[in-house]
Amino acid sequence: MSLARLLVALLLALGVPGVAQAASYCTVSNPAFTFQPSSSYDVQAQTIPAINGSAGLTCNASAIALLGTNYANATMTSANGFKLLTGPGSDAIPFSVSADQAGTIPFTQGGTVNYTDSALLSLGILTGGTFTPKMYMKLSAGPNVAAGTYTGTLTVAWSWNICIVAVVVCVTSDTGTGTSTIVVTLKVNADCKITANDVSLGSAPLASQFGMATKAVLTDCTRGSSYQVSFTAGGNTSARPWRAMSDTGGHSLQYNIYLPDGVTIWDQSNPQTNQANGGKGTGLVSPAQQQTYKIGVNPAQTTPPAGHYTDTVSVVLSF
Structure with a gap:
């Protein structure tokens, strides 16, 4: 009887630390997005190339599987309503942000994008043990503006639950929250x-x-x-x-x-x-x-x- 109790105690002692001390596989960063410096006439013609980069969340492990219960939610707010400004009351250059290059999954003020959506996963943001959501930005209008450096600030509230895999078993999940502050910049030159x-x-x-x-x-x-x-x-x-x-x-x-x-x-x-x-x-x-x-x-x-x-x-x- 005492032997049985000893075996159970050993199993519990071996099993509990693996859950309680789960590693953190996901990190939140503050990426910066910079449009190509361009003339005011390029702004009006909307010929400035779109830009893309890290969305601010990166997960790395030996392997990652995204199941039906997993999520990676990004909720975005723009300090200037998705406009680049040189200062209060200045000229404004509207821009748009999306989770895909085609712009079919746009970010809206206070809206949430789930990067575990199958349409986004098909773009290759999950490869083996790397999960790297991206953002795409472009100017959405061509106003007649003065020269200057235009900036906008985006705040992204992240929440995620990511399945970390060993062989074919989901051994643990990385669950967390974080905030990315993203500064977007465009330098407009005189011409x-x-x-x-x-x-x-x-x-x-x-x-x-x-x-x-x-x-x-x-x-x-x-x-x-x-x-x-x-x-x-x-x-x-x-x-x-x-x-x-x-x-x-x-x-x-x-x-x-x-x-x-x-x-x-x-x-x-x-x-x-x-x-x-x-x-x-x-x-x-x-x-x-x-x-x-x-x-x-x-x-x-x-x-x-x-x-x-x-x-x-x-x-x-x-x-």
Whole structure:
């Protein structure tokens, strides 16, 4: 009788510690998600690539099996309602978060996603003894925003019950809770656009008979950004005292580009603040800020041989 009691006591002594001292196989982390730095026009066009990474929970063991009673629940809240901001009252860039690349299992404010769902497991987040849920993020709208670093904070409350397997038997379960704080970042860079058409000064028998023409280029830059406008020297080494058009025979016709006063040479040594909207860009995709200039031939030069004279000048925006 005493022997039987001794055997039972030994079995209990061998069995109890294995349950009471079960190892922790799952850990919670605070991953960061960073979109590719892009221009404000990329934001509007929604051409910024989607990003993905760890959802914040990782389980590692010799083997894991997810049975009908197991779960890995992620409940998400967004501090800014799934918007990236530069600060209170600032521009907002909406974004979306999902548990799958196709976006068919989205996260909502206060909503819960169970990563043991068969549709998610089919994506390969469970491999042998590794369980690695992922998140996918992309911009969900294309607003016209100012340059800056935009951030958002997601809080994910985790609860899980994961079956740890030895051979074919579920020997224990890792059950726990934890919180991931995920910071999402997008740096928006300033950018500019230009529309500049070719200019023809017509024809005249003498250099002194060319009139001065008034023209304009259309420009714009990221909303709220300041920029300056200038013109390169073209084919000449300098715009001063004259730029020069040339023909195929190497002959030159002197001319210049001026500020609207028709007197002050407009080149890269004399950049001018954007003439529209108080010097600030509006961020419109099609540039509409008019930069007026005058262009004229040097009337005092000796008239070169008849021919077709051209020069290529670039418009430079500095921002």
